[in-house]
Amino acid sequence: MRLPCPICGERDRREFYYQGHATLLDRPAADADAGAWDDYVHNRDNPAGETRDLWHHEAGCGAWIVVTRNTVTHEVLGAVLAEKAKS
Amino acid sequence: MVNLIAKTPCAGLLPKTIGTVTVTEVNAGQMTLLAPHRGQKKAVSDALKSAVGVGFPAPNRCLGTAPRAMWCGQEQALLIGAACPELAGAACVDHSDAWAIVQIDGADAVAVLARLTPLDLRATEFKRGHTARTLIGHMTGGITRLGAHSFEVMVMRSMAGTLVHDLTQAAENMAARALQGR
Structure with missing residues (x-):
């Protein structure tokens, strides 16, 4: 599996660390209700199809990226820097 | 002594x-890690170029021979083989x-x-x-x-x-x- 780092180009999956779904970029306000925080911390969809994950290019440039991939076909559809991504 | x-x-x-x-x-020889502050990359590159003859490298590139400027991470580069000039817009760390x-x-x-x-x-x-x-x-x-x-x-x-x-x-x-x- 190769991931297209926006800075380094296509690199081997071993250079990356997997964090989780891109929901993590969408932090609720500090005074949001318990339901919003419960969703943010614990609840994730388990999609058959396209999903967006956060990966860290740990052994490369050090950027956090959002990778769009398909869980059914294993196709990797693209990646953007997390700092530029909207979850 | x-x-x-x-x-x-x-x-x-x-x-x-x-x-x-x-x-x-x-x-x-002497090595310095250069990390330009936000929005300062162009200014740092120009200052570097006039001081040691190489600019700030693009990602995944190495510029010059002696001295060299080697990209080494997001918004970071190593200046190799030259004393680090005064760079107001960057954090400079000695890596010699x-x-x-x-x-x-x-x-x-x-x-x-x-x-x-x-x-x-x-x-x-x-x-x-x-x-x-x-x-x-x-x-x-x-x-x-x-x-x-x-x-x-x-x-x-x-x-x-x-x-x-x-x-x-x-x-x-x-x-x-x-x-x-x-």
Whole structure:
């Protein structure tokens, strides 16, 4: 599996660390209700199809990226820097 | 006054010639990590260019020969082989003696490195002047292409022994295969 780092180009999956779904970029306000925080911390969809994950290019440039991939076909559809991504 | 004797990271470990490859230590001299502040990259690049003759490199590129500016991470580069000029718009950290840098030359250099790194080292993809942060065995480090069969590999100094061990083992494996195929 190769991931297209926006800075380094296509690199081997071993250079990356997997964090989780891109929901993590969408932090609720500090005074949001318990339901919003419960969703943010614990609840994730388990999609058959396209999903967006956060990966860290740990052994490369050090950027956090959002990778769009398909869980059914294993196709990797693209990646953007997390700092530029909207979850 | 006490005169301290400097010891290079790979002292006593290199040089080595194994099969078609030679591995030698590179003494890079003074090194400084440059990290421009937000929005200051252009100004830092211009200041660097007028002071030492090389600008701030694009991602995955290495500029110049002596001195050199080597990209080494997001918004970061190493200035190698020159004193760091005054750069108002950047954080500058002395990295002299912090890195173990080795040069690997020879016909099998690509084959040896291919055993240690997932990087695509083909000449069409990874050209002279290209550099990459990647994995070298279990270590994170940098690989820079110097020529058709010549590369520079760098890891933090504390891992010098492991770097030499990994390169030696990979080179010995390649040499053994060449013997077997004879």
